[in-house]
Amino acid sequence: MGGDVGPSVTVAALLASLRKNPVASALLFGDRPRLVAELRGCKDLLVLNRIEVRHCDLAVLDEDKPSSVLRHKQTSSMSLAIKAVADGEAMACVSSGNTGALMALGMAHLKTLPGIARPAICGTFPTARGRSYVLDLGANLDCSPKQLAQFALLGSLTVTALEGIDEPTVRLLNVGAEQNKGGRALGLTERLLANEPLLNYQGFVEGDGIFNGDADVVVCDGFSGNVALKASEGVARLIKVMAKELFATSWLTRFAAMLLRGPFSRLQFKLDPSSYNGAYLLGLNGVVVKSHGGATEAGFTQALDVTIEAAKHKLPSLLLPILKQKLVSDKKKVPYE
Amino acid sequence: MGGDVGPSVTVAALLASLRKNPVASALLFGDRPRLVAELRGCKDLLVLNRIEVRHCDLAVLDEDKPSSVLRHKQTSSMSLAIKAVADGEAMACVSSGNTGALMALGMAHLKTLPGIARPAICGTFPTARGRSYVLDLGANLDCSPKQLAQFALLGSLTVTALEGIDEPTVRLLNVGAEQNKGGRALGLTERLLANEPLLNYQGFVEGDGIFNGDADVVVCDGFSGNVALKASEGVARLIKVMAKELFATSWLTRFAAMLLRGPFSRLQFKLDPSSYNGAYLLGLNGVVVKSHGGATEAGFTQALDVTIEAAKHKLPSLLLPILKQKLVSDKKKVPYE
Numbered sequence: 195m196g197g198d199v200g201p202s203v204t205v206a207a208l209l210a211s212l213r214k215n216p217v218a219s220a221l222l223f224g225d226r227p228r229l230v231a232e233l234r235g236c237k238d239l240l241v242l243n244r245i246e247v248r249h250c251d252l253a254v255l256d257e258d259k260p261s262s263v264l265r266h267k268q269t270s271s272m273s274l275a276i277k278a279v280a281d282g283e284a285m286a287c288v289s290s291g292n293t294g295a296l297m298a299l300g301m302a303h304l305k306t307l308p309g310i311a312r313p314a315i316c317g318t319f320p321t322a323r324g325r326s327y328v329l330d331l332g333a334n335l336d337c338s339p340k341q342l343a344q345f346a347l348l349g350s351l352t353v354t355a356l357e358g359i360d361e362p363t364v365r366l367l368n369v370g371a372e373q374n375k376g377g378r379a380l381g382l383t384e385r386l387l388a389n390e391p392l393l394n395y396q397g398f399v400e401g402d403g404i405f406n407g408d409a410d411v412v413v414c415d416g417f418s419g420n421v422a423l424k425a426s427e428g429v430a431r432l433i434k435v436m437a438k439e440l441f442a443t444s445w446l447t448r449f450a451a452m453l454l455r456g457p458f459s460r461l462q463f464k465l466d467p468s469s470y471n472g473a474y475l476l477g478l479n480g481v482v483v484k485s486h487g488g489a490t491e492a493g494f495t496q497a498l499d500v501t502i503e504a505a506k507h508k509l510p511s512l513l514l515p516i517l518k519q520k521l522v523s524d525k526k527k528v529p530y531e
Numbered sequence: 532m533g534g535d536v537g538p539s540v541t542v543a544a545l546l547a548s549l550r551k552n553p554v555a556s557a558l559l560f561g562d563r564p565r566l567v568a569e570l571r572g573c574k575d576l577l578v579l580n581r582i583e584v585r586h587c588d589l590a591v592l593d594e595d596k597p598s599s600v601l602r603h604k605q606t607s608s609m610s611l612a613i614k615a616v617a618d619g620e621a622m623a624c625v626s627s628g629n630t631g632a633l634m635a636l637g638m639a640h641l642k643t644l645p646g647i648a649r650p651a652i653c654g655t656f657p658t659a660r661g662r663s664y665v666l667d668l669g670a671n672l673d674c675s676p677k678q679l680a681q682f683a684l685l686g687s688l689t690v691t692a693l694e695g696i697d698e699p700t701v702r703l704l705n706v707g708a709e710q711n712k713g714g715r716a717l718g719l720t721e722r723l724l725a726n727e728p729l730l731n732y733q734g735f736v737e738g739d740g741i742f743n744g745d746a747d748v749v750v751c752d753g754f755s756g757n758v759a760l761k762a763s764e765g766v767a768r769l770i771k772v773m774a775k776e777l778f779a780t781s782w783l784t785r786f787a788a789m790l791l792r793g794p795f796s797r798l799q800f801k802l803d804p805s806s807y808n809g810a811y812l813l814g815l816n817g818v819v820v821k822s823h824g825g826a827t828e829a830g831f832t833q834a835l836d837v838t839i840e841a842a843k844h845k846l847p848s849l850l851l852p853i854l855k856q857k858l859v860s861d862k863k864k865v866p867y868e
Contacts, residue, residue, distance in 0.1 A: 257709070322772055332706050335714050369669050369757040372594070376754075377672050401761030405769040417713075418758045420706040421751075424738030425759040426766040429802075432742040433770055435659055436801055440794035447794055453787035457777035464773060465766075 201225075204290065205232035207494035211502070212241045218502055219244035221284055223271035224253070250274055254291050256487070260298035272296060276303045279480040285505040286481035288472070288497055290489055296482060297333050297475060304480035307348075307510060308517045309524075313477035314345045315416070315484060316352065317423065318470050321407030327353055328404055328412045331473055332420035339383035342366070342413055346387050347520075348476040348513070349411035350394070355512045356503065362410035365399035367418055372398075387413075392520065401425075430465050472500030479510050538562075541627065542569035544831035548839070549578045555839055556581035558621055560608035561590070587611055591628050593824070597635035609633060613640045616817040622842040623818035625809070625834055627826055633819065634670050634812060641817035644685075644847060645854045646861075650814035651682045652753070652821060653689065654760065655807050658744030664690055665741055665749045668810055669757035676720035679703070679750055683724050684857075685813040685850070686748035687731070692849045693840065699747035702736035704755055709735075724750075729857065738762075767802050809837030816847050 201224060212218055222229055226249035236242055250271040254263050267273060272291050278284040280303040289296055297313060306313060314330035329345050330337065337345070346364050353362040366383060368376040373384075375398060387395040399408050401422055414422070441451035451458070463469055471493040475482040481504045485497035538561060545557055559566055563586035573579055587608040591600050604610060609628050615621040617640040626633055634650060643650060653666035666682050667674065674682070683701050690699040703720060705713040710721075712735060724732040736745050738759050751759070778788035788795070800806055808830040812819040818841045822834035 259711075320769065322769055335706065367758065369672065369754060369761075374596075401758040401763075402765030402768065404762060405765035414758075417706060418755050421704065421738045421755045421759050422762040424706075425741060425762045426738075428739030428742035429763040429766045430770065431739065432657065432659055433767065433798070433802060436798055437794070440798055441791065443794065447791055450787040450790035454778065454784055454791070457774070457780065457784055461770070461773055461777055465770060 201228055201232050203489065203491050204494050205229065206491045207489075207498055208245070209233075209236050209238075209241055210491070210495050211498040212244055213238070214499075215502055216240075220246070221275070221278055222247045223250050223275045223278075225249070225251075248274065254295045256292050258292055258295055260292075260294040263292070263295040264298050264302060267295075273299050273303070276300055276480075276482060279482070280304050286483065286501045288483040288485060288501040290485035290487050290494065290497070293332065293484055296484055300475055300478045300480070300482045304478045304482070306477050307479050307513055309521045310344050310348065310477040310517070311341055313475045314348065315419075315473045316345075316349060316476045317473035319404050319423075319426070320464055320470065321405055323407035325470075326404055326407060326409060326412055328414065328419055328422070329476060330414065330416040330419050331423055332416045333475070334416040336417070337415040339379055339386055342383045342415070343386040343390060344477070346393055346395070346411065346413045347390065347517075349413060350392070351513045351516060352474065352476060352509065353410050355507050355509060357410075359410055361394040363396045363408075364393050364411045364413065365396050365403065365409035367404075367412055367414035367422070368398035368400065370398065371400060371403075383413075392516070434462070469496060472497030474500070474504060474509070479514070481505050481509055538565055538569050540826065540828050541831050542566065543828045544835055545582070546570075546573050546575075546578055547828070547832050548835035549581055550575070551836075552839055553577075557583070558612070558615055559584045560587050560612045560615075562586070562588075585611065591632045593629050595629055595632055597629075597631040600629070600632040601635050601639060604632075610636050610640070613637055613817075613819060616819070617641050623820065623838045625820040625822060625838040627822035627824050627831065627834070630670065630821055633821055637812055637815045637817070637819045641815045641819070643814050644816050644850055646858045647681050647685065647814040647854070648678055650812045651685065652756075652810045653682075653686060653813045654810035656741050656760075656763070657801055657807065658742055660744035662807075663741055663744060663746060663749055665751065665756055665759070666813060667751065667753040667756050668760055669753040670812070671753040673754070674752040676716055676723055679720045679752070680723040680727060681814070683730055683732070683748065683750045684727065684854070686750060687729070688850045688853060689811065689813060689846065690747045692844050692846055694747075696747055698731040700733045700745075701730050701748045701750065702733050702740065702746035704741075704749055704751035704759070705735035705737065707735065708737060708740075720750075729853070771799070806833060809834030811837070811841060811846070816851070818842050818846055 222245055226247055229247050252267055252270040254267055254270045254272045272289055275287045276299050279287045312334055315333045316327055316329035317331050318325045318327055327349050329349050350362050350364050353359050404412050441447050471486050471489050473484050483501040485494055559582055563584055566584050589604055589607040591604055591607045591609045609626055612624045613636050616624045649671055651667035652670045653664055654668050655662045655664055664686050666686050687699050687701050690696050741749050778784050808823050808826050810821050820838040822831055
């Protein structure tokens with residue numbers, strides 16, 4: 195365990211999260227001596243008693259290919275953590291490691307929900323009205339119309355389960371909002387979404403629509419979703435850098451900027467990727483959350499909150515009967531193609 | 532002519548631009564009565580004398596399909612404006628109309644440069660270090676590796692011509708910077724770029740790299756380029772809205788925000804899409820610039836500046852000999868596939 199920065203960040207975040215959530219407990223997979231060393235600083239027995247360390251020699255590395263992880267790293271910390279969910283020992287798993295490996299091990303140990311070919315990474319973005327759920331953010335670079343329709347369903351059902359929104363609005367990411375925009379595959383996807391009675395499909399949306407709050411759920415292939423995510427992080431960072439430079443030009447602007455420290459830090463918090471860290475691997479028959487590899491302590495704490503939230507809502511088991519039911523009724527339908 | 536807002540904006544911008552550029556003159560294609568009415572406000576004969584209005588009954592509409600424009604709208608204002616470039620009457624053409632039609636008419640009247648299959652929309656983005664050129668921004672939703680390699684070459688040669696940068700750095704947009712990331716097509720593209728002696732190819736870049744200034748030229752397919760563009764506009768707008776709300780919470784923060792009005796408006800200017808309006812249709816054998824359909828007067832003035840700049844640098848004729856030379860030397864090479 196540990197992502198790019200190692201277990202110091204993740205263990206500190208875990209301790210903070212367990213303090214906040216008195217009913218939660220954790221299984222910690224990784225190198226025991228390192229984990230124990232990190233835990234030594236904590237004197238709170240009520241927290242420590244809820245952590246069980248499980249030693250693993252093997253770790254999945256960032257450069258490992260998913261196929262090779264499946265063959266050679268079944269006893270790695272990542273694999274055992276997901277297995278614990280499959281065996282019912284844990285209610286959810288969170289990792290900041292190799293995304294491809296997490297997907298592959300998730301599919302191997304937990305399988306996908308009925309009618310779902312592959313899971314999608316689903317993250318939340320800040321909007322003018324609250325937040326929007328966007329999937330896929332990078333697990334499936336190319337997606338068939340059927341896969342995108344599955345993602346739409348997963349996203350919609352998840353928003354209902356977690357946010358209590360009935361019939362959440364769903365839109366499809368495109369390069370224009372007009373009906374004939376985009377390629378043939380997007381047209382086919384649109385037809386699938388519009389014909390799905392379980393969805394409140396509202397049409398296409400452009401990249402800026404994610405942040406306008408034009409939809410509760412925005413569906414896209416993993417390549418464009420990832421580009422939208424990273425580009426938005428890049429702009430936010432650039433604005434911060436430029437603003438700092440401009441505010442430092444005179445003593446008056448420096449003074450004014452100091453007076454605005456409160457609003458600035460609230461703005462920073464609202465937009466910081468850390469505040470939105472923790473993306474669901476939706477479609478797995480179990481809760482698996484992916485944290486940003488370079489997450490800070492605050493960021494990983496946020497990912498842990500997301501994980502605990504999903505576990506509390508029993509996310510996949512809520513979706514299971516609906517998806518099963520849909521499979522049955524879809525079989526009865528006369529296919530229109 | 533006129534984009535989403537009509538000729539009031541474009542004519543006002545033209546007058547402003549001609550005042551700034553005393554050697555420039557303009558052919559104005561569109562509905563003569565409306566254009567003359569817009570020009571009536573201008574009393575500056577030195578400017579008016581450099582504008583020639585050419586009447587057209589027909590306009591290309593936003594919903595027109597490019598194929599139907601080619602068949603039925605050869606006498607539209609857009610078509611005649613591009614034809615004026617092809618005939619050597621004008622040195623460049625700028626339009627805020629239907630992008631697909633502009634591409635199709637551009638290819639029909641001007642043809643593409645040697646070895647270039649289709650033009651790409653190339654825009655500039657603000658970065659921490661200056662600006663980066665990104666192409667394609669939406670003209671070609673799916674691109675073959677060969678097309679992407681052509682875009683890289685066009686982008687690189689353009690940056691050298693316009694910015695005077697020798698061997699500009701070129702990167703390929705991807706979902707990760709590691710070598711084996713992305714699909715098979717991106718791997719093939721990478722090989723083409725790395726093997727092209729005219730390019731200074733530096734590897735993959737993620738969406739945030741566009742704004743970090745990681746490369747002078749970022750190459751991508753039109754779908755992801757458009758998503759990056761729109762998503763970044765969306766975030767910038769969201770930050771503005773959130774900041775305004777947060778600064779309005781008390782009289783003290785309102786006062787401080789007032790003191791920062793100068794830096795804020797400079798920041799706004801630096802990041803405003805208007806300040807980056809005007810994207811080249813690179814690859815055409817003539818200068819055609821696409822302005823945002825909803826551009827303000829300041830935005831369209833910026834697009835006119837971009838157009839005049841490209842015309843001054845004789846952009847396509849600078850690239851022509853290099854691309855011809857490349858075609859000859861490529862034919863001598865033993866293909867490696």
